[in-house]
Amino acid sequence: MVTVRLNVNGVAHEGRCEPRKLLADFIREDLGLTGTHVGCEHGICGACTIMFNGEAARSCIMLAVQADGAELMTVEGLMRDGKLHPLQEAFREHHGLQCGFCTPGMLITALDLLRTNPSPTDREIREGISAVLCRCTGYQGIVNAVRAAAPTLVAGR
Amino acid sequence: MARREDGRFLTGQGSYVDDYRPARLLYAAFLRSPHAHARVVRIDASAALTLPGVAAVLTGEDLARSAKPVRAASKTPAVKVTSFPPLALGKVRHVGEAVVMVAAESRYVAEDAVERILVEYEPIPVVTDMEGALRPESPLLHDEAGTNLLVSREFARGDVDEALAGAALVVRERFRFHRHTPVCMENRGCLAEYATGSGTLTLRSSAQCPGLVRDVLSDLLDMPEHRIRVIAADVGGGFGAKASLYPEEIATCVMARRLGRPVKWIGDRREDLLATTHAWDEIVEAELGVDRDGAIVGLRAQVTADVGAYSIYPWTAAIEPVQTISFLPGPYRVPTYRGRTRGVATCKAPLGPYRGVGRPPAVFVIEGLMDRAARQLGLDPTEIRLRNFVRDEEFPYKSPSGIVWDRSSFTASLLRACEALDYAAVRAEQARARAAGRWLGVGVASYVELTGIGSAIPVSPGMPIATGTEAATIRFDPAGKVTAVFGVASHGQGLETTLAQIVADEVGVPIDDVRVIHGDTEVSPYGTGTYASRSLVLAGGAAILAGRAVREKMLVIAGHLLEADPADVVMTDGRWAVRGMLDRSVAAREIARAAYTGARRLPTGLEPGLEATRFYDPYYGTASNATHVAVVELDRETCAVKPLRYVVVEDCGRMVNPLIVDGQVHGGVAQGLGAALLEEIVYDDQGQLLSGTLMDYVVPSACEVPWMEVHHLETPSPVALGGFRGMGEGGTIGAPAAIANAVADALVPLGIEIAELPVTPDRLFRLIEHARARG
Ligand code: FES
Ligand code: FES
Numbered sequence: 023m024v025t026v027r028l029n030v031n032g033v034a035h036e037g038r039c040e041p042r043k044l045l046a047d048f049i050r051e052d053l054g055l056t057g058t059h060v061g062c063e064h065g066i067c068g069a070c071t072i073m074f075n076g077e078a079a080r081s082c083i084m085l086a087v088q089a090d091g092a093e094l095m096t097v098e099g100l101m102r103d104g105k106l107h108p109l110q111e112a113f114r115e116h117h118g119l120q121c122g123f124c125t126p127g128m129l130i131t132a133l134d135l136l137r138t139n140p141s142p143t144d145r146e147i148r149e150g151i152s153a154v155l156c157r158c159t160g161y162q163g164i165v166n167a168v169r170a171a172a173p174t175l176v177a178g179r
Numbered sequence: 180m181a182r183r184e185d186g187r188f189l190t191g192q193g194s195y196v197d198d199y200r201p202a203r204l205l206y207a208a209f210l211r212s213p214h215a216h217a218r219v220v221r222i223d224a225s226a227a228l229t230l231p232g233v234a235a236v237l238t239g240e241d242l243a244r245s246a247k248p249v250r251a252a253s254k255t256p257a258v259k260v261t262s263f264p265p266l267a268l269g270k271v272r273h274v275g276e277a278v279v280m281v282a283a284e285s286r287y288v289a290e291d292a293v294e295r296i297l298v299e300y301e302p303i304p305v306v307t308d309m310e311g312a313l314r315p316e317s318p319l320l321h322d323e324a325g326t327n328l329l330v331s332r333e334f335a336r337g338d339v340d341e342a343l344a345g346a347a348l349v350v351r352e353r354f355r356f357h358r359h360t361p362v363c364m365e366n367r368g369c370l371a372e373y374a375t376g377s378g379t380l381t382l383r384s385s386a387q388c389p390g391l392v393r394d395v396l397s398d399l400l401d402m403p404e405h406r407i408r409v410i411a412a413d414v415g416g417g418f419g420a421k422a423s424l425y426p427e428e429i430a431t432c433v434m435a436r437r438l439g440r441p442v443k444w445i446g447d448r449r450e451d452l453l454a455t456t457h458a459w460d461e462i463v464e465a466e467l468g469v470d471r472d473g474a475i476v477g478l479r480a481q482v483t484a485d486v487g488a489y490s491i492y493p494w495t496a497a498i499e500p501v502q503t504i505s506f507l508p509g510p511y512r513v514p515t516y517r518g519r520t521r522g523v524a525t526c527k528a529p530l531g532p533y534r535g536v537g538r539p540p541a542v543f544v545i546e547g548l549m550d551r552a553a554r555q556l557g558l559d560p561t562e563i564r565l566r567n568f569v570r571d572e573e574f575p576y577k578s579p580s581g582i583v584w585d586r587s588s589f590t591a592s593l594l595r596a597c598e599a600l601d602y603a604a605v606r607a608e609q610a611r612a613r614a615a616g617r618w619l620g621v622g623v624a625s626y627v628e629l630t631g632i633g634s635a636i637p638v639s640p641g642m643p644i645a646t647g648t649e650a651a652t653i654r655f656d657p658a659g660k661v662t663a664v665f666g667v668a669s670h671g672q673g674l675e676t677t678l679a680q681i682v683a684d685e686v687g688v689p690i691d692d693v694r695v696i697h698g699d700t701e702v703s704p705y706g707t708g709t710y711a712s713r714s715l716v717l718a719g720g721a722a723i724l725a726g727r728a729v730r731e732k733m734l735v736i737a738g739h740l741l742e743a744d745p746a747d748v749v750m751t752d753g754r755w756a757v758r759g760m761l762d763r764s765v766a767a768r769e770i771a772r773a774a775y776t777g778a779r780r781l782p783t784g785l786e787p788g789l790e791a792t793r794f795y796d797p798y799y800g801t802a803s804n805a806t807h808v809a810v811v812e813l814d815r816e817t818c819a820v821k822p823l824r825y826v827v828v829e830d831c832g833r834m835v836n837p838l839i840v841d842g843q844v845h846g847g848v849a850q851g852l853g854a855a856l857l858e859e860i861v862y863d864d865q866g867q868l869l870s871g872t873l874m875d876y877v878v879p880s881a882c883e884v885p886w887m888e889v890h891h892l893e894t895p896s897p898v899a900l901g902g903f904r905g906m907g908e909g910g911t912i913g914a915p916a917a918i919a920n921a922v923a924d925a926l927v928p929l930g931i932e933i934a935e936l937p938v939t940p941d942r943l944f945r946l947i948e949h950a951r952a953r954g
Contacts, residue, residue, distance in 0.1 A: 042287065056198035057191015059415070061364045062448040066873035069364060097191035110189040114181050117838045120846060121671030122188025123195065123364040123415030144886075152880035155873070157364050157416050158671045160845030160910075161881040 026090045031099030046070045048086035057097040057126045068154030071127035072096050078134035097126035108174040118167035120158035128154045132168045140176045182676040193413040196368040196383050197445045207444035208289035210279040212271035215526035215866020217300035227292035232284040239266035245433045246399045251492040255641030257332040258497045259324040263489040265426035272488035273526050275453025280430045305866045309485035309523040320524040330497045330522030336579035337515035342477030346468030350551040355935040356540040358460035358860035361533045365415020368445035369428050371435035381408045387417040388708025390666050393700045411698040414670035419532035422710040424492040456531025460485040461540045467548040473563045477515035486522040487529040496522045498639040502537025505580040509545040510589040510627040511567040516579035526866040534911040546624045546916040560623045588830045588892045592806040596828040618813035620925025624916035625806040630905030631716025632800035638711050647796050649717035650704035653725040654790035657775040659768025661693045666706015667714040668698035677835045685726025687750040704792050712905030720900035724793035736770045739782040801896040803904040805829035807913035809921040818940040822885040830892040831906035844889045847910020853879040855918035
């Protein structure tokens with residue numbers, strides 16, 4: 023067993039786990055943050071995407087021990103003062119989700135995109151979110167949501 | 180209107196099966212067969228059982244002592260009934276079949292234990308080719324069937340042989356629609372808890388049909404239904420993949436009952452690709468005869484489906500092949516028809532329902548034939564369709580396979596699609612592109628789909644279980660808020676929103692005052708679940724009936740409170756008032772409170788309480804239709820197909836929530852496009868799965884899906900309550916055909932027809948090379 027100390031959504035955590043434990047499983051099982059989903063466990067679907075030291079990363083292909091000392095943000099960390107993040111609002115308004123399974127990874131990925139490219143074209147949005155597979159929406163509502171949220175995020179900086 | 184379920188999904192508070200973690204939970208893992216066909220000689224689990232943290236191991240023989248084998252029964256002799264043991268019994272029939280189950284303190288330990296189990300197999304010859312499986316010398320999958328031909332059926336109308344002999348033109352093709360799989364982003368999973376004290380079993384499952392699973396578990400486990408609760412809370416996509424009963428569900432229940440501890444199994448993606456039902460794997464040989472004007476005189480076809488190793492419960496192996504042959508005539512007047520269909524067992528994962536069931540291949544075939552005929556007659560593809568659609572004055576129209584189409588908008592949807600696209604301008608642009616040596620194509624596909632099926636016909640042919648009804652319970656509490664409970668189950672469709680909209684309208688309260696509960700057999704009225712584009716038609720219809728019953732009672736109570744004749748009470752702006760005297764009114768809350776106060780505040784003899792449960796049976800069901808038009812360009816270097824425009828004009832009758840309808844179309848089209856261009860389940864000739872990861876089974880990402888332009892016609896269903904027509908599957912039905920036709924249209928200069936899907940770059944490359952060699 024190894025000890026992992028990390029900060030998740032602004033809260034310090036310490037946990038003990040086997041060295042082989044995946045970060046995604048650690049987040050879900052040891053920290054109880056079940057918003058991060060696992061869809062493939064081989065780095066393709068993007069459902070498990072979280073912010074790792076400020077950048078989007080796939081938690082299913084990392085070990086929990088690799089996150090020792092790291093700062094993470096998961097979907098649970100998006101709300102502020104009990105209010106939805108503007109990106110979450112936009113997903114709701116533009117029907118950017120159906121079953122909701124890809125949504126946490128999609129939100130984090132879109133946030134990462136808008137961080138590096140605050141006013142992307144539709145093509146750039148599609149490329150940016152292509153790291154996450156969604157089987158329900160055909161991506162149209164998601165593209166609409168990201169496009170709509172971009173100026174709000176810029177204004178909020 | 181934005182969806183009411185979104186709040187929890189956006190904040191990571193959904194409750195999918197894997198999110199539930201009761202105390203004393205055990206985690207399950209399955210040892211799966213590495214062989215496509217082999218006898219199981221010996222299983223030695225002793226090394227697994229000594230591993231610390233392992234609670235139990237279950238083999239097929241252990242399981243057979245606690246549960247009956249699954250047999251997807253059928254009333255028709257067209258279907259051979261075979262067993263599907265939850266854990267292999269005696270032999271394995273496909274790679275990935277579950278052989279042994281382990282329950283341990285963590286999934287990690289469970290998988291360690293799986294690795295320590297020794298299974299001795301004796302391989303037997305494998306058959307993976309559906310036509311080969313029909314030869315007398317082929318290895319046999321199910322001895323009890325005596326043949327690999329599990330399904331065979333024929334539909335006929337008139338003398339098609341004579342009609343084709345006299346036709347001005349007969350076009351024929353051997354079409355191949357390869358094997359696909361739904362790929363829900365949430366893998367399948369389930370969690371069983373058995374309360375030894377009360378003798379109750381609770382199964383949480385990523386299931387589309389909790390009611391159906393409850394009913395069959397009762398039989399298999401020999402427990403009364405009222406002691407079994409099946410919960411499908413949040414489910415991460417279904418698309419048909421989660422509509423069947425699965426071996427892991429049964430095994431998990433047996434394990435939990437045996438150990439008296441909760442047991443959870445969450446499939447990984449490999450297990451999903453290996454052991455979730457596959458789809459659409461068919462060869463269709465078809466001939467279409469037309470007269471000089473392009474009017475259809477006859478259609479003759481034979482469908483052969485590779486149904487895989489097992490007949491699935493409850494749909495049986497017949498669901499795909501029979502639907503394909505039933506829907507082949509499409510929205511057209513087909514005076515003579517003979518359609519034969521065969522379902523053949525091979526050593527692959529079972530074939531099951533996937534969005535559209537049978538119709539994506541059927542539409543690919545009929546629409547491909549229509550285009551071939553049009554090209555040979557020098558007609559525009561839109562023209563030949565307009566000449567053959569069932570005309571508005573001909574509804575209701577009985578199709579050659581016996582399905583009755585109610586009033587639909589076949590012609591209007593095509594005309595509207597041409598207008599939305601500016602068809603003439605696109606054709607002109609195509610001519611310019613062609614002159615410049617570019618490969619640009621336009622593809623049209625029209626279809627009609629049977630939806631919201633009632634009790635007149637089974638959803639799958641010969642299936643003995645009843646799927647023709649659903650119910651709604653609508654209950655006011657004394658504070659005037661409404662709870663509406665349904666037996667259907669949402670897995671992304673937004674039923675918590677659309678059904679709440681219907682209920683709110685019926686009982687005259689704001690939508691925020693309605694809470695919809697679904698997917699829990701313990702609290703819902705009897706029902707089966709969500710599949711076959713039925714939920715809005717059946718559950719929506721039941722909501723209307725239950726809402727009406729509640730409203731009637733509210734009128735009586737309101738009349739009493741207002742000292743007026745109930746016939747004079749009207750509902751306006753959320754208040755119940757006396758007609759012509761709108762200041763004399765009561766709120767729903769006051770009516771509800773009175774209803775629960777008892778005799779003192781109610782008219783004499785009126786039963787207290789304010790709730791109703793009503794069942795709805797749409798009997799024959801209804802139909803949706805649409806026209807899809809795709810414009811694609813082929814890259815001359817890479818042979819990649821790039822969709823440039825995609826237009827859908829669909830008619831789902833009265834729309835409750837246009838945003839949700841659009842979303843269903845978008846998602847459906849994306850799946851159809853994946854099916855047409857990217858996705859393919861591939862086995863080698865030894866039955867090894869070669870597409871066992873999402874790297875190999877390519878699901879479209881945002882970059883591959885084009886912008887979609889969706890338009891609606893709203894022809895209310897003349898037969899379904901509320902005028903609804905189901906629509907969840909349509910996008911996937913039209914897209915493969917529209918894309919295939921567009922690709923063929925782009926390649927007209929080379930004389931290439933598309934008869935095989937997916938039309939991947941390497942297939943296209945070979946077709947083009949071949950055409951060039953031909954000159
Ligand atoms: S679960 Fe991590 S990428 Fe799919
Ligand atoms: S909303 Fe279901 S996978 Fe994206």
